[in-house]
Amino acid sequence: MSFARMTPELFALVAERFKAFSEPNRLQILHVLRLSEHTVSELVEETGIGQANLSKHLQQLMSCGLVARRKEGLYTHYSLADRDVLKVCDLMCGRLERETKERKKAFATK
Amino acid sequence: MSFARMTPELFALVAERFKAFSEPNRLQILHVLRLSEHTVSELVEETGIGQANLSKHLQQLMSCGLVARRKEGLYTHYSLADRDVLKVCDLMCGRLERETKERKKAFATK
DNA sequence: CGACTGCATCACAAGATAGTAATGCAGTTG
DNA sequence: CAACTGCATTACTATCTTGTGATGCAGTCG
Numbered sequence: 001m002s003f004a005r006m007t008p009e010l011f012a013l014v015a016e017r018f019k020a021f022s023e024p025n026r027l028q029i030l031h032v033l034r035l036s037e038h039t040v041s042e043l044v045e046e047t048g049i050g051q052a053n054l055s056k057h058l059q060q061l062m063s064c065g066l067v068a069r070r071k072e073g074l075y076t077h078y079s080l081a082d083r084d085v086l087k088v089c090d091l092m093c094g095r096l097e098r099e100t101k102e103r104k105k106a107f108a109t110k
Numbered sequence: 111m112s113f114a115r116m117t118p119e120l121f122a123l124v125a126e127r128f129k130a131f132s133e134p135n136r137l138q139i140l141h142v143l144r145l146s147e148h149t150v151s152e153l154v155e156e157t158g159i160g161q162a163n164l165s166k167h168l169q170q171l172m173s174c175g176l177v178a179r180r181k182e183g184l185y186t187h188y189s190l191a192d193r194d195v196l197k198v199c200d201l202m203c204g205r206l207e208r209e210t211k212e213r214k215k216a217f218a219t220k
Numbered sequence: 221c222g223a224c225t226g227c228a229t230c231a232c233a234a235g236a237t238a239g240t241a242a243t244g245c246a247g248t249t250g
Numbered sequence: 251c252a253a254c255t256g257c258a259t260t261a262c263t264a265t266c267t268t269g270t271g272a273t274g275c276a277g278t279c280g
Contacts, residue, residue, distance in 0.1 A: 006138070006141055008134065010206075011134035011135075011137045011138050011141075012134045013206055014134075014137055014199070014202055014203060014206060015131070015132050015133055015134045015136075015137055016132075017202050017205065017206060018128050018129075018131040018132035018137075018202060019128075019129075019132035019267095021125070021128040021132075022125050022126075022128035022129035022131075022132045023125055023267090023268085024118065024121035024122045024124075024125045025121075025268090025269095026125075027121045027124055027125055027128075028116070028121050031116055031121075039226080039227095040226070040227060040228095041225095041226065041227085049269095050269070050270065050271095051226085051227075051228095052227095052228080052229080052230095052269080052270065052271075052272090053268075053269055053270070054227095055227060055228055055229080056228085056229085056268085056269090057268095058227095058228095059228080059229095065205070065209055073226095073277065073278075074225060074226050074227085074276085074277055074278065075225095075226065075227085076226075076227065076228090084201065084204075084205055087201060088198065088201055088202060088205075089124070091194065091197060091198050091201065092124055092127050092128060092198060093124060094194070095127065095175075095194055095198075096120075096123055096124060096127060099175055129237095133237090133238080135238085149256080149257095150256070150257055150258095151255095151256065151257085159239095160239070160240065160241095161256085161257075161258095162239080162240065162241080162242090162257095162258085162259085162260095163238070163239055163240070164257095165257060165258055165259080166238080166239090166258085166259090167238090168257095168258095169258080169259095183247065183248070183256095184246085184247055184248060184255060184256050184257085185255095185256065185257085186256075186257065186258090
């Protein structure tokens with residue numbers, strides 16, 4: 001890790017960030033937001049997640065600083081907080097892709 | 111994400127990877143392994159985590175491909191699976207560092 | 221102001237996860 | 251082979267997380 005000294009508190013904070021990414025519905029939300037800003041009702045449409053549930057996930061993503069909120073009259077628009085959010089996702093997906101590829105190869109040569 | 115099309119199964123797989131990172135004890139384990147390969151009993155020493163608990167965490171890290179195992183007689187040596195594991199951690203720590211710095215700044219100017 | 225809309229929050233049930241003591245088991249040593 | 255060691259596994263409990271229906275609330279519109 002890039003901190004000089006890792007304390008239990010830091011481990012907990014970092015873990016919390018990772019936890020925000022560790023749920024399929026939240027990843028799907030981030031994936032939809034990747035394209036553009038969306039309102040909550042648009043996200044309900046796009047993802048099929050229930051409104052209350054979605055709202056809670058968005059709160060969680062907010063509190064970890066992964067998404068940004070913009071209120072406009074009756075609507076709340078959500079968007080990705082920054083490009084690093086995608087970088088993290090892509091890095092993890094890259095790992096997974098490589099992994100599945102290697103598994104396929106291992107299968108083939110068996 | 112870098113996959114052509116994200117399916118529910120893919121979201122679940124990626125989420126599982128993130129979940130492996132989303133626990134303070136597991137992050138601490140990865141942090142210790144960052145330096146070098148360790149046996150389980152060494153990890154118990156270094157981290158203060160109970161043996162049974164540690165063993166379970168190691169299984170979980172294994173099944174997600176984050177660490178590698180090498181058995182040698184009575185001992186089992188664990189090490190990081192690859193450099194990307196660290197890249198993911200560092201990226202997340204970087205985010206956190208920036209975040210705390212900005213929060214500090216916001217505090218100062220208040 | 222009264223009905224409506226979009227969203228947040230609450231309360232609760234169901235399922236997942238982490239910690240721990242006890243046990244199992246393979247490999248080592250006397 | 252009998253005792254021991256390092257680790258994995260099991261069984262169980264406590265805690266956390268997620269999904270959902272109901273409710274609350276601020277902003278909008280007739």
